[in-house]
Amino acid sequence: MLVAAGVVIAALTGSAGCYTDPGYKGRPSDAWIAQLAAPGLDGRLDAAAALGEVLRLQPNAPKVVTALVAALADTSDPVRVAAASAIRHAGRGGGRVREQLQRDAVPAVAALLADSAHPVVRTQAVAVLRDFGPDAAPTSAPALAGALSDPDPFVRRPAAEALGALGEAAQLVAASLARAATRDGDFRVRRAAAHALALVGGPPGTVGPALVGALRDTVELVREAAAEGMGQRGADGLSEWTVPAAAGAGDPMAMLRATATADPNPRVRIAAVTALGLVGDRASRPALRQALADRDATVRREAEHALSALHRRGGQDPGMEEPSRADLCRSNPGGPGC
Template sequence: MTASSSAFPLPGVPAGDHADHADHAALVARLAAADASVRRIALLELADLEAPELVPSFVAALRDDASADVRREAARVLDAWEQPDVVDALCHALLDPDGGVRATAAQSLSELKSAASGAVLCRWADRPEPFVRAAVLRGLRELRDPDAFAPALRALDASDADVRAEAVVVLGWLKDGRALPPLARVATTDTDVDVRRAAVGAIGFASASDAAVVTALLAALRDAAWQVREEAAATLGKLRAAVARDPLVAALDDDYWQVRVRAVRALGQLRDAAAASAVVALLSHAISNLRKEAALALGELRNRETLPALHGALDDRDPEVRKAARIAIGQIDEASR
């Protein structure tokens, strides 16, 4: 890299607005100044112009400037220009020797929205460098590019946990049924807590009739890490898996209140009135958030036998619990009409 370079171009422009283009040219010339701070300020001023013809200058600054500060600024301003050459330049910047430049490029890639960017990212998705691979997969998340399926599936077996976690999220966004068996495997066997938790959430697009997925979720509900158990309870509720009723009732006694909250919420989603007796007991729990969730779940369960307890909750010291109790009573009364 060089401190200054004639490689920072200002492409030809149409006739007219000569003064403006002269100003552009003067700023571009400052990108070749010996002082890095001058180059950085020039880059910022050029970015404010939002002129498409200046994009090659930003790309050149990202690629060639000797100053990490300038390269980092170029990576930041390029997030406003989502086009293939820019995306490719940002991918190259993931290999920059400066960690700040790499992180900024990764952030810019994570904000991509155009489906056309997927083709560029997919070409980088199997890079051997864990940071590059994880950043590219993160960029692919919301693009939902079907071509990301294969590299994401391969990344489930990567040695780096961050790469595996990003691969899980990509597959979750794609909602391709072919990913369910490997995701279920990851949910119960991966050595990293965050990866297991991500996989448990990612299989939430399955059907409640998918026995393998439900089995994996029930196993995850017994995971050693409470974060995984919490996610498993939430996903079982989302699937409305009827067979999960008793395991979720058991989870109401989990050592972590976060798991208990998710479990009681999931029981409400199951709409199985048989769970009401277990849920109603939580109306007297010391944690107000649990009392509130229990009241809301009872409203979903529609069991009239819980009305006396809900009426008692109308005197709860927490206004949120009282509000939840009123909502639940209204739901039960409405269902009885």
């Protein structure tokens, strides 16, 4: 069973000021809190669910949060899962309650990821840490990175997704994402990690080779996810994706251009062409022009969109004719003169 996540936290007297207790099913919160610490398993489970409902109505309830954090160390899986789920609702609170969550709940939830015997508990812990967002990244990101080595792929995949949701706040664990994106034995985990790594960024020597590896993956869904992630990160990520010219094929932008024109799967080419347009890299114009002759109509259409977007950002491309108004209006119906 789970080693206790921490010492039971003492109730915070007046730490968040006055608040109205909505109670649940005619009983005040104090009654449910007492039941959450009682011996009966069914009673504790009911209490955890009830206190979650209290937090739905009144997230500014520090003593309820305190009780649920303590319940994360319960000896019962269902109680721990119910407590973790209820804590997610407390994220709507602000001020001192938010501070309490950062101080008490996040470390306690992170400790649940060490419970190697209960994947359902670990999966719920991942979901809770994701909901706490970038502000909790100094504590949550290392815990989520550790979960990338979990024996269960259904824990590893949401852990990768959660790190992607943290964005740049998770850069301190970019190396863990890079390993998962290229080495994990489950393609669903590699897919999630590749997409997350593109969103998170990090040192070029870490991010670049991993993204190149993901764009070369044998599973098209992994290649597609890597391309989509690069596009979603946008132009701001260029400096982090670009590696020294001496690295040659290790440059992820060069690999993305090659993917846009040569990948055997049309869905992957569509994702790569779209990403090139979103990134806005002028060096990608030749690849996009080549994609205009792709055998897939959607690839050709997305290449038109991407070239039009590049044109609007940087003026006429000296290597191609000025797009006609009809061309521009097809890609941007709401544009001037359309």
